[in-house]
Amino acid sequence: MTSAGAPLGLRCSNLEKRFGNFMALRRLSFEIRPGEAVALAGHNGSGKTTFLRIAAGLSRPTSGSLHVGSEDIITTAVRMRIGFVAHQTMLYDELTAEENLLLFARLQGISASADRTAELLRETGLAERRCSLVRTFSRGMRQRLTIARALLHAPSLLLFDEPGTGLDAPGISWLAATLLRVRQAGCTILMSLHGQAELAAVATRAMRLEAGSLAADSLSGESIESVLRVKER
Amino acid sequence: MALLQTTATLFNKELRTELRSRELITTTIVFIVLVVVLFSFTFDPTSTESRRFGPGLLWLAFLFAASLMLQPCFLREQLNDTLSAVRMASPDPFAIFLAKLAANTMFLLLTELLMLPVFAVLYNVPVWHVLPSLALVLFSGSLGICVAGTGVAAISAQARMRELLLPLLLLPLLSPVLIASTEATAALLAGQPVLRLDWVGFLAAFDLVFLTALWLFGEFLLEE
Structure with missing residues (x-):
């Protein structure tokens, strides 16, 4: 499988999202380079889904900026280069x-x-x-x-929100192989994970969100396994 | 060209899903028949009274039925988050509205066509001799209901108390359509039938204004 056009990078700066009084994302600032495969970990409610939906152009941040490639995320042309898997099936x-x-x-x-x-x-x-x-x-x-x-x-950028949901062991293996093939074709991947070591093995980088903030990033020297290990509350 | 192609693809999807679920059409037809029959039993109107009050009752029934039909048009897209998938895949978000508008108008017109003979018999008002003019009024009025209703349905689908919000926003907004459609229909069903082009023109202007608003602000209405 090849990627349509050059892979897209993603850059956010002081990104915040508020739902009423609840702060879902707090001053997120990081960059994902084109071609990276990033696993995103965090407890339920840590802001993974909110961030992915903003990155997909489906929701607007309350403040801060998020750019995909060199363009504003909201443009239709950019949105059409993204492959998105959400919690729900998005199927009729x-x-x-x-x-x-x-x-x-x-x-x-x-x-x-x-x-x-x-x-x-x-x-x-x-x-x-x-x-x-x-x-x-x-x-x-x-x-x-x-x-x-x-x-x-x-797509040039894959945003997968817990893509292993509902899949059995052969399904997870198939998904890991597919993601590896897509990554090797140069596509940028950002996926939220809960465990699933086989899928985590595809990642070249890991980040962990806690209460809407970036708590750990393997770029700072921590191993991917350690970043993905979500502490029990 | 891309807009038309996208609209056609989405319209085809609307028809296919509706023909398989029959959710909207069945609800609307059953509701509209009940309303018209109950009105007839309650008032037991004479032919003269029917010509006077019939058009108003008819359009009220269409309006209530439409508000029932419009409610799920965006709501059912939320069940599996399909609206997000369609938004991400469509080159022009206006196409999403156009396809829903075309489908809603078609379903409403179909319901009205099925309803018309029932109305003619129960209220003893002959409609066949003015059918072409009546079709024009029905089309303009139904388009007005659906063009405003589709926009409001998109807003209310994302709100809390959505079941209440749609009729609350829609019914006052559509009162000009209700008045114009009723007046135009009453003139057609009168002893000396006449096509009131002023009211038809008013309906056409309403349709055009709301269609332009959907084109300009449609994308914002779809945002979370």
């Missing part, structure tokens, strides 16, 4: 697996959308169920399809 239950992928392929203007869809359905092991409605799928099958949707347009 009333469409089949094939229809879901074809819909997003057409929206993204992929020329050989049918070929690309067939290729991804084969890769995810869902080719035989391509005509089944997504609502009949198990959580693991939905997650595979969700990941396929995010990879459809060979």
Whole structure:
């Protein structure tokens, strides 16, 4: 798999997000270089999802700035170069697996959308169920399809929020192999993880958020394993 | 061109998901039939009274049915966060609104077409001789309801108390459409039918103003 265009880096400066009185992100400042694969750890509520949604251009920060590549994140052109996996499946239950992928392929203007869809359905092991409605799928099958949707347009930046959710052991192995292939193709990856050492092995860098602040970064000399180890509360 | 292509792709998705779930159409048809039948039983109007009050009752029924139909159009996109996926994949966010607007208008018109014979029979008001003009009024009024309603549905879907917020914002906003559509329909169903172009023109202007507003501010309405 190749990446569409040059990989995108990401830079945030004094980024903050507030929901009413709750401060979800506090003065986050860091840079992710193009081609890096970063694992993001942290307790529930530490701000991982909030940060990923801002980075995907789906939510605005309260203050501070976040740039993807050299552009403002909100531009549609930048957003279309991002592959995003969220907590929810982002799939239509009333469409089949094939229809879901074809819909997003057409929206993204992929020329050989049918070929690309067939290729991804084969890769995810869902080719035989391509005509089944997504609502009949198990959580693991939905997650595979969700990941396929995010990879459809060979994005330059992958933002994965707990991508191993619902996947069994072979599913995790498949995802790790896919992420490794994507990383080797030069795509920048930022993924939030809870454990899952096999996925963490893909990362070239790790960061940990605590209460919305950056608590640790493997760039400062700590090992990736140590940064990803979330202390019990 | 990209806008039209994206709109067509999303419109196709709207139709396909609706035809499989039948959620919007079934709810709207059942509701609108109930309202018109109950109005008829409650008032038991004569033919003259029907010509006078019928158009108002008809458009009130359309308006309430539309507010029911519009509520889930963005809400059901939140179930699996599909709106985020569509936002990230669409080159023009206005296409998301256009596709929903086209689908909502089509569903509402379909409901109105099914409703019209029931109304004609229950209220003893012949509508067939003015059908082409009535179709124009129905189209302009329904487009007005859906163009404003789609925008308000996008806002209310992200708010707390969303079930209450949509009718609360929508019904006052649509009172000009209700008045213009009722007046135009009443003129068509009168003893001497006449197509009131002033009211139709008013509806066209309303549609155009709200469509422009959606085009200008649509992206902000979709933000979290």
